[in-house]
Amino acid sequence: MLSLRWFPIPVQLSSQSSSIHPKPQLRVSSSLHNAAATALRQEVKECLNDGFAPGEEALPAGLRREAMPRHVAVIMDGNVRWARRRGLPSGAGHQAGARALRELVDLSRKWGIRVLTVFAFSYDNWVRPKMEVEFLMSLFEGVIKSEINNLAREGIRISVIGDSSKLPDSLQKLISDAQEKTKDNFRLQLIVAVSYSGKYDVVQACKSISQKVKDGLIQVEDIDESVIEQELETKCTELPYPDLLIRTSGELRVSNFLLWQLAYTELFFVPALWPDFGKAEFAEALISFQQRLRRYGRRDL
Template identity: 75%
Template sequence: MPRHVAVIMDGSARWARRRGLPASSGHEAGVRSLKELVELCGKWGIRILTVFAFSSENWSRPKAEVEFLMGLFERVIEFELQNFSREGVRISTIGDSSRLPKSLQKLLNKAECSTKDNSRLHLVVAVSYSGKSDIAQACKSIAHRVRDGLIQLEDIDEELIEEELATSCCEFPCPDLLIRTSGELRLSNFLLWQLAYAELFFSEALWPDFGKAEFVEALRSFQQRLRRYGSRES
């Protein structure tokens, strides 16, 4: 089993359009898929699940859709928080939280604090997240440390950079498996450093249709791959 699975949850709006429904209906249906995935990861021993809930580019979407999504995040977290605590799920968020509504910021902080000792599954939610910004912020932090004399230029290596990335909150910061739904074949500025050696799986299913069978297919594909990390068998 992969220790860390990352998911780009794509296709909720298209799922709704195909049914003649508003985009909000697709996002609500997508919440059910996320809840099932969290449950399956907890049951099957996957340690970390990182989901791309809202990118920094998504702020350019119609105002009504953005406001609905922010409200949906709040409702889901508030409603599920007791369940997460009971099921041993730890919650962390990564991304530029300063752009989120104050009420959502407060709720996310509460969720992180109240679940920090849970250890069955670490659910990392990327909200207002940008992979490029994540790397840029790590570089700025390291530059400040060099300027202040805390480290030397020669101390900068891959391990130090990873310590400054948002996913340093995880036991295993780099995903073993990335799943993207809806048939799109790109990373969309998600975990650009951390996915360097991840196995990639692209599903044709739209996110609200991604369930147990689709997840099993992704895991089986992962288990059949030989991960050499650039080396070659003799």
């Protein structure tokens, strides 16, 4: 089947429905070759018949599109252990982890998830061996350079959160350029937490609010959850609270990640090391999420 995201032709999709996944109306330029136009229309027809939009794909058995979490967060843990078990240097594990992330981004986009937040490098990780940290910074730069055009073409918006002051200048520049290049994309927002700490996030929000009180911009009695939310790093998205958090490698903790934002998030812990986390494991996590009843403090009668 043809893939719309790779089709270099003038295609317009417009929504005329208020449903969660509106059915797009297809208009193809008359200049398009008849055979290509026919194939493209057939793809859209099949997509609509199957209940998903162009660029998405049919879901694995057991998953329901209408119950898909809008925001999924992932603690990608286990790269070094994965490498050591195979007698490989730690860098090989991080490279394998980057490939696993690329697959997760593709699946999230195709399955209709709107926001994917991944914990790539904790602020607490700066204490790791210098060689490993330098390798990771180099890997981040390499991934951005090699993937940014593909991500932009796929309609993926890149956002990076965390204390960027300790990052190499070259990496800071790449991050800034990537965010600018993809700022108008809307198919999937990929939020990458680099040099991030949940405690730092809350502290910097408190400092910002305190300064606004000091400057007379707000009053102390004006401070509520919404004011704090607007100062957190996740203000970069319209969906700051993850519906589901996935952590790999069998560890059962959140490790200083999105401490405020995870208040009502469903948690899923999987024993697979991050480089081994693929389509089957992701589907299992999503199916588990869809089987849960989220009450937000309410009691069902």
